[in-house]
Amino acid sequence: RWLERPVILDNWFALQASAPFGDAIARAEALLSHPRFDPQAPNSLRAVLGGFARCAQSFHKPDGSGYRWLADQLVALDVQNPIAASRFLKLFMGWRNYGPQRKDQMQTTLYWLLDRLHSANSQEITRQCLGL
Structure with a gap:
């Protein structure tokens, strides 16, 4: 319908x-x-x-699989729509506010993304998230 x-x-x-x-x-x-x-x-x-x-x-699964899945999607999205990808990266902005396990997994995911995202927008937001 x-x-x-x-x-x-x-x-x-x-x-x-x-x-x-x-x-x-x-x-x-x-x-x-x-x-x-x-x-x-x-x-x-x-x-x-x-x-x-x-x-x-889902996103904050203790094993970090939610972060990794979204990161994979953002790498693909960054190629076709860098502005949309950079906006989704802001979901990782508060990584320092989580407990040690999630904090480490989110930070690791952000560094993983930093090596794989190529657009200027996504690189800038990822660096902002990491405080670089």
């Missing part, structure tokens, strides 16, 4: 990506592969990637 309404679909994508149950990474991957997902639309990207990050249980 709503397949031709991108705003409604984006809300559905965001709700699905932010749901705190099951394997959130697999669910987000499925959403990125959904036939109605538009990888060129910033609102669609914000819905899935932002939705994933809004779910603390």
